[in-house]
Amino acid sequence: MKLVTRATMLALGIIAAAGLSPAFAQDKDLKVGAIYMDAQGFYAGVRKGIQTGAADAGRKLNIIETNAQGDASKESSFIDSLISSGVQAIIVSPVSADGSSRAIRRAYDAGIPVVCYNTCLNDADMKEYISAYAVGDPYDFGSKLGNAAADYFIAEKKDAPKIAVLNCEFVEVCVTRRKGFEDALKAKVPGAQIVANQEGAVLDKAVSVASTMLSSNPDIDAFFGEAGGATLGAARAVKSQGKTGQVVVFGGDMTTEIAQELSDFTVIKAVVDISGQGLGKLALAQAIKSVDGQAPADIKVPYDIDVYKSSEDGKAWLKAHADGIP
The missing domain is CATH 3.40.50.2300 (Response regulator)
Structure with missing residues (x-):
């Protein structure tokens, strides 16, 4: 099972020291970074799914978002900005299975859970740095x-x-x-x-x-x-x-x-x-679970594929x- 991130462990420790239950932490607002790979309509669906998912979960979501425009360097720069801004989780469809790894590792090292959707890192880096991967096979x-x-x-x-x-x-x-x-x-x-x-x-x-x-x-x-x-x-x-x-x-x-x-x-x-809205909801749900110390044992979390x-x-x-x- 994937270990709870350092930031989550610290947060739970603070809560325990204050005599508060974990449920209190789950009621707090969320500050989440979201990175869309490009401007195609699918990512508008993902964005709406993230927003709807926050409302459904009873969480107030402060979403900081950008479009990487298929550029790994832009993606990397924005991840650094998200780390500096103190987000609690990052949701991303990485531009490159290999080229996106360094930036995502920096988020991991900062104790920020990273959830992939649609695309992700190579298998080795995914197992090391990713909390969950919402994906239609x-x-x-x-x-x-x-x-x-x-x-x-x-x-x-x-x-x-x-x-x-x-x-x-x-x-x-x-x-x-x-x-x-x-x-x-x-x-x-x-x-x-x-x-x-x-x-x-x-x-x-x-x-x-x-x-x-x-x-x-x-x-x-x-x-x-x-x-x-x-x-x-x-x-x-x-x-x-x-x-x-x-x-x-x-x-x-x-x-x-x-x-x-x-x-x-x-x-x-x-x-x-693969529904953009559905995948966005699933990715946010996994981000919330990761922030709350409940990342899935199996990193890949499947989503349905429809045929028309x-x-x-x-x-x-x-x-x-x-x-x-x-």
Whole structure:
């Protein structure tokens, strides 16, 4: 079992010396740092989930937050600011499994529990410096989408589809997503081929890269977008290149725009999603437990993965997320 952090032990000691119960500590306000990896809609959902989770837990939350913009140096600088400001916990989706370790270790050394969500550090550093990791299993994420893609190709009687990937593989979870996708797809459709794989996680870049892929590989049958920007970018490229009805998209991460495309069902055929709000709530719950000296014995705390693969699914998502926050 992971040891209680030094800061928590000290806090509990002070409480005991004052003759107060641990419940008193749990009623106090929380000062938490939250770091979002980029500006995609998923992180707006995480933010709302953190805020809602605080209200549900009966805690007043003072959240200090930033967007790392995919930059490990910005992430590192903000973690140092959070340490100096005296936060009680840090919630973060690390930019790099290896490159983010030093900054997170500084928080650990300062006695501040760190909770990962969505992405985390390499296994060795995660076990050493992380209190909890709220995550939807990335292999299962990819596998569910691979199965949906396989079912589509079987129904279309395409036994050797050619697929292009728009990736976010600067983070390890996206590499694992692709492995799950390929394994599930090829188990049902052995002739399936990945004919291109390039980075395109941000929407504007994804549109550009996908357009180039379509020009270079005119026989592409489908795109796999490993994250939200890639999914929507691929769909927009297909439409702008006049490939609607010829090329389809399977992707990750629901947003209003992606749900609208799924509802239309001419290009996007399936989306796999981990709720940003749900994951934010889970991450905050684990941060509160860590502050209270109750970090989980198993660092990885799983969260459900949803599959949407019909026009009706897209419409239902839009109705359930009228505010547009995933």
